[in-house]
Amino acid sequence: LGLYFVNYLLRPVRQLADSARMLAAGELGARVHMTGDPDLDPLAVTFNSVADALESRLAREQRFSANVSHELRSPVTSVLGTAELLETRSGELPAREAGLVTVLAQQVRRLAQVLLDLLEISRINPETPPQWESVNIKQLCVECARHRGFDESLVHGDEVTIRTDARRVERVVGNLMENARTHAGGVVRVQVLAQFDAVQVLVDDAGPGVPEELRERVFEPFHRGSGNLGREGAGLGLAIARDQAMNIGGDITITNSPEGGARFIAQFPTHEASS
Structure with a gap:
């Protein structure tokens, strides 16, 4: 009692x-x-x-x-x-x-x-409803790489189809690839991983990595690392990517890549695709 x-x-x-x-x-x-x-x-x-x-x-x-x-x-x-x-x-x-x-x-x-x-x-407005459709995430990543001038062979991983907003997922993946090209020596690998309740897109870059204490700050609008002075970009790409991911229930995190650079992990919730 x-x-x-x-x-x-x-x-x-x-x-x-x-x-x-x-x-x-x-x-x-x-x-x-x-x-x-x-x-x-x-x-x-x-x-x-x-x-x-x-x-x-x-x-x-x-x-x-x-x-x-x-x-x-x-x-x-x-x-x-x-x-x-x-x-x-x-x-x-x-x-x-x-x-x-x-x-x-x-x-x-x-x-x-x-x-x-x-x-x-x-x-970007979280109240704007997503345009849900069946999307093959690996194929979307391949098309994103091709449209942005990357080698399609960079994309590996699982063939998985989920219901999501294709435009927003493409924006997230595209911005992560562009960030790697502009600020981190290029894209090393893009991998699609199917999880139990989510799909992850891992973008590994060729840069020096992101220190743990800066892994949240890099998503702030206009944030640019000290090593990026003089390079193109205004520090909005990652902010837009994370906002777009969060608006469909996902997120982006950063860890170390086995390749030696940074690994950006975009995670999207799994909604069963209609047959």
Whole structure:
């Protein structure tokens, strides 16, 4: 009987702790229900107010990013067209001016990609329902490699078909492969593993690996390691990949690869594919 009353009294505290964990994990709709307890209800009110303010602020920031990216797309596209036209005629220019044109075209292309990534990350919404369909994950990885200019023979593993959102899975795998190419010396191997209740896509790269203390930070928007200064990319690819994975119930983690670099593990829940 005593244990029952202890559990009864602690139930609101556990609810508050669970809601705090959900909010920290990114579930911005997490709220604490009132229980009528004069001591705990004020805590619930404070928690819910903080959660409301956080959700509102993040929504404003997403709208701002989307609006700025949209407004800048047209002028940047115009500048990019002009820069690439100059680049095609750089052979007619003196060496110094030709080099400046090449750098200009490279930087404008990078800016254009950053704007596209900002638009995408601002539009990622966990409330948008996935487009469920039957997808052969290994075949999707092969097609992703081919479309992005990778050797298809890099892809190995199990032939497994699940119900998932093909577009989001392709975005996740593609971004992991692009990250390896841009920041880690290239893709060494892509492997599909069928688990009991999930499918994993392992992307091994040829880089130095990711220190354990940085394995969460690399998924933060605009994070770029000290060794990546001067390289292309703005540090949005991994953030987009993880958001897309989480929106279909998956996640991305990092460990050491047997090949010596980093291993990015994208995990997607298994939904039985319709026959």
